[in-house]
Amino acid sequence: MDKNDKDILVLSKVNIIDGTGSSPKMGTIVIQGKHIRKIYSPDTTPELPEKATVIKLPGVTVMPGLIDTHTHVSMSKGDTELSNLKESVPFKTLKACKNAETTLKSGITTIRDLGADHFIDLAVRDAINQNIIKGPRMLVSGFRILPTGADYPLYPPQVSFAERFTMDSPDEIRKAARTLLAHGVDVIKILTSGRTFRKTSSPDSYALSLEEAQTAVREAHNQGIPVSCHAHGANGVKIAIASDCDTIEHGTILDDNDIESMAEKQIFLIPTFSYSKHIEEKGRDCGIPDYAVEKALSSRKKRLTSFGKALKAGVPYAMGSDAGMPLVDHGTNAFELSALVDAGLTPMQAIMAGTSCAARCLRLEKKIGTIEEGKLADLLVVQGDPLKGIALLQETRNILYVIKEGHIEIERTPQRTSCLTKRPTCE
Numbered sequence: 001m002d003k004n005d006k007d008i009l010v011l012s013k014v015n016i017i018d019g020t021g022s023s024p025k026m027g028t029i030v031i032q033g034k035h036i037r038k039i040y041s042p043d044t045t046p047e048l049p050e051k052a053t054v055i056k057l058p059g060v061t062v063m064p065g066l067i068d069t070h071t072h073v074s075m076s077k078g079d080t081e082l083s084n085l086k087e088s089v090p091f092k093t094l095k096a097c098k099n100a101e102t103t104l105k106s107g108i109t110t111i112r113d114l115g116a117d118h119f120i121d122l123a124v125r126d127a128i129n130q131n132i133i134k135g136p137r138m139l140v141s142g143f144r145i146l147p148t149g150a151d152y153p154l155y156p157p158q159v160s161f162a163e164r165f166t167m168d169s170p171d172e173i174r175k176a177a178r179t180l181l182a183h184g185v186d187v188i189k190i191l192t193s194g195r196t197f198r199k200t201s202s203p204d205s206y207a208l209s210l211e212e213a214q215t216a217v218r219e220a221h222n223q224g225i226p227v228s229c230h231a232h233g234a235n236g237v238k239i240a241i242a243s244d245c246d247t248i249e250h251g252t253i254l255d256d257n258d259i260e261s262m263a264e265k266q267i268f269l270i271p272t273f274s275y276s277k278h279i280e281e282k283g284r285d286c287g288i289p290d291y292a293v294e295k296a297l298s299s300r301k302k303r304l305t306s307f308g309k310a311l312k313a314g315v316p317y318a319m320g321s322d323a324g325m326p327l328v329d330h331g332t333n334a335f336e337l338s339a340l341v342d343a344g345l346t347p348m349q350a351i352m353a354g355t356s357c358a359a360r361c362l363r364l365e366k367k368i369g370t371i372e373e374g375k376l377a378d379l380l381v382v383q384g385d386p387l388k389g390i391a392l393l394q395e396t397r398n399i400l401y402v403i404k405e406g407h408i409e410i411e412r413t414p415q416r417t418s419c420l421t422k423r424p425t426c427e
Contacts (some may be wrong), residue, residue: 146207
């Protein structure tokens with residue numbers, strides 16, 4: 001190690017959950033610049049330059065920064081259809097910036113954002129990348145590829161909205177996909193089924209046809225860009241699988257053939273349990289229409305069954321909270337980890353769903369998702385042991401440090417227990 005290098009951060013003698021599924025171990029993590037330089041056993045004291053920053057706190061766990069593969073930073077849980085129409089694009093963008101910062105503060109260091117009008121998500125991503133605002137690393141999709149009636153409510157014929165796009169033919173979809181790719185999206189989002197909370201949109205019916213879905217996938221894959229597919233019912237799921245999409249969001253109804261195909265093709269399942277879990281806990285007092293409650297609860301039962309079968313069959317999965325949707329607030333993303341445990345995962349499997357599995361889902365496994373030498377230093381310093389209580393990750397006060405690419409983005413350690421110094425050791 002170059003002792004003249006001042007850009008060194010050390011997490012000394014901490015409990016490490018490395019994200020691989022291995023048992024936790026004690027160790028010292030040395031970060032140099034953006035990367036994890038070295039991991040030492042607890043009985044080794046590394047030689048450090050005089051101005052290295054050393055953090056040593058009793059009883060903490062260090063784990064990879066969490067990765068949420070399904071968010072909507074341009075939306076907020078309290079938004080209504082009317083408020084969405086009243087707000088200007090600049091105002092929506094400022095809200096999205098705030099949502100991104102809130103997400104980072106909660107310990108989410110990477111997100112995949114799946115559906116935003118007006119290219120707000122691209123603007124927020126680029127502002128984060130240029131250090132204009134704080135936020136997680138973002139992979140974004142721009143607007144969604146969907147046909148008339150799959151999502152947006154139908155308004156009187158005299159009412160129209162700028163930049164709310166629907167596509168009803170392969171030619172329209174091809175142009176939309178090419179437009180998104182030209183703007184620089186990281187992923188294409190398509191819908192092959194309807195929605196669970198729109199009154200006139202059925203989650204059991206297909207939305208895009210197979211030819212239409214294949215058109216979007218072909219254009220995206222031609223440029224090396226993955227495709228995320230919203231699919232609830234059997235019709236939409238089968239179209240998603242046949243079109244060779246890369247991830248299926250929700251996956252409410254999966255039969256044995258679907259599960260076999262997903263396992264064979266390594267199509268990731270993102271079950272997004274948070275929304276329906278909140279409704280299950282709050283019932284009809286949750287503040288959304290009764291028809292939406294009924295559809296969501298019916299969907300939840302089927303989704304839990306499908307997820308259980310997919311889990312046994314080896315279908316890859318990852319954490320996706322759907323933050324920004326009704327009842328799922330930004331900054332509460334880690335609720336999804338508890339929901340995954342309720343759905344049958346162990347706490348370790350849930351942590352992997354939000355770290356190494358999610359990194360593989362986003363094709364970032366060589367850079368993030370595990371604590372390994374040479375990888376980017378996206379890390380959380382957590383008070384306590386999440387393997388003994390996964391819910392502790394939902395409380396931001398337990399997230400003492402959020403480190404993104406070696407930089408301390410968030411520090412919550414009370415001064416009386418803090419041990420942050422510029423000396424080689426901190427006893």
